Amino acid sequence: MEEKVAPEEVVRVEDLLPELVTPPNVHRVGPSPHLNWDELACKDPGRTPYPVEWREDRGARLARGYEALRRECGDKPLIVLSGYRTPEHNAAEGGAAHGQHPKGTAVDVAKPPHLTYGEFVAAAFRAMEKCPEIRGIGVYKHGTSIHLDVRLDAPDQRLEVWAK
Ligand SMILES: [Zn+2]
Numbered sequence: 001m002e003e004k005v006a007p008e009e010v011v012r013v014e015d016l017l018p019e020l021v022t023p024p025n026v027h028r029v030g031p032s033p034h035l036n037w038d039e040l041a042c043k044d045p046g047r048t049p050y051p052v053e054w055r056e057d058r059g060a061r062l063a064r065g066y067e068a069l070r071r072e073c074g075d076k077p078l079i080v081l082s083g084y085r086t087p088e089h090n091a092a093e094g095g096a097a098h099g100q101h102p103k104g105t106a107v108d109v110a111k112p113p114h115l116t117y118g119e120f121v122a123a124a125f126r127a128m129e130k131c132p133e134i135r136g137i138g139v140y141k142h143g144t145s146i147h148l149d150v151r152l153d154a155p156d157q158r159l160e161v162w163a164k
Pocket of ligand 1: 082138146147
């Protein structure tokens with residue numbers, strides 16, 4: 001027999017065990033101090049996580065590139081617009097089929113409000129000089145974000161400019 005519970009009698013786990021609920025100011029688990037796996041998860045409806053089998057190598061590599069960019073931007077918070085993308089979500093977003101996001105080696109970062117787009121791009125180039133693992137930087141005509149990747153399959157660093 002099914003028992004009915006009045007709404008006011010429902011006990012919420014967070015009331016009993018508040019320590020289980022992570023306060024917003026506590027660092028969550030991620031590959032580096034300012035980047036966490038939630039931010040790198042695919043933005044598909046299921047929020048497909050960054051693949052576990054890639055975390056120690058390419059995830060850590062991507063995080064080193066991201067941290068280098070963050071430092072060059074004055075050590076201020078940056079917003080990740082896109083990290084890992086499943087092949088399906090990448091296609092739905094119009095991303096390149098052999099692009100870096102489905103490989104877990106790319107991140108798109110929003111221009112922070114304290115920098116002009118030119119300053120942001122310059123910071124990305126300084127980061128690329130200091131962190132050789134950064135292999136690709138993408139600059140958009142719309143001027144609101146950049147693409148940074150740590151591609152494993154290209155010997156030379158490169159700049160791509162997208163007319164988007
Ligand atoms: Zn990108």
